[in-house]
Amino acid sequence: DGEGRGAFLISTMGGASGGLRPAVKKLLVSKHYTPLGARDFVMPSNYNNITISLEKNREKTERMEKNAAAFADALLEGNAPWKGGNVLSPLLYRLSRRQWPWKLMSRKFHLEVDRAKCIKCGKCARLCPAKNIRMEEYPEFLDRCVSCQRCIAFCPPAAIGVQGKNYQQYRSVEYGELVSENL
Template structure:
């Protein structure tokens, strides 16, 4: 079984690790130019980005060739998921993927304009997360067939939410503020999956942001902030280390 994942603050990586199999970071596959894959089962694990998938994930799937008897997709989300899983179903159908199983799991949301991290961490029940994750793992092991459906209104909201997110993403980094306590450690550059950051003393942004906020949450000095953030608190999944996120997303040749 092969699992392709995209992670910014560790939730999707943790879910992928728990499901098991061979793990493949989508940014690393793009870096290595690998786009042909085959296995008995192939899965995708990703966070909800603007009522769907981040553009980086979409482009990878569209460019790739996958061959398997069983396809599944698991989406992590923190607020309202609506019909966001339909996005990967639509994109998958363009390259010949017919999903057997889709599911979603409510976890801490790292989207700082909407959520206070202190509240998110406090409100999200770790026992419920583990219970849902165990159910998903059991379903996949048993090769269950089930697609999440939400209804027409939810479908419409997700469709237009995705369009809006695409329009806002590129220049979103103009809202980032780098404070004087930045040490130029380059952690932000290394965790950015979009090659959007180059550190020359301090981070410089290239305006091709995925709005994943990996740079903000993984900064060891808490030196990168948003003009509209709800709090200064940050989040990294407690089961994932910074090095794992760097290994997943680092696009340099180091």
């Protein structure tokens, strides 16, 4: 029970929350939270980063940080909107709860491990929120990927990538900020 406490939502999913804002707001209200605001932030991607330079990624991240600061100020002032999404939001939400869109995404952006680079550290498997990576001799991808890109972003030697794509590895936080090194 949220007991009326405030809650906000941020998304860094390429600037689109996939239709989740209305559903999250409904869930929060049902649990007695007060929705304060929701905002999507565009961040660099590890999937299709072939033409984006590190400088452009840095610029995109700096813009996001300014937008995040403005959103935080709006939250504190009680002026942050919680937009309900667009007309596609209910459809996107229903789609995101099915397996086939994620499987389609996995086929379009097939992940592979460069065994010549892999150091077999297992960080990719520990960070995967979908438990999609099993550590054998090398990481093996199962059939549960939700396209979070953590494995790509945090692989120390940048051995994981999208098949056929040349990219610059990107992450906005360091590994230790997401998981204890003791795991």
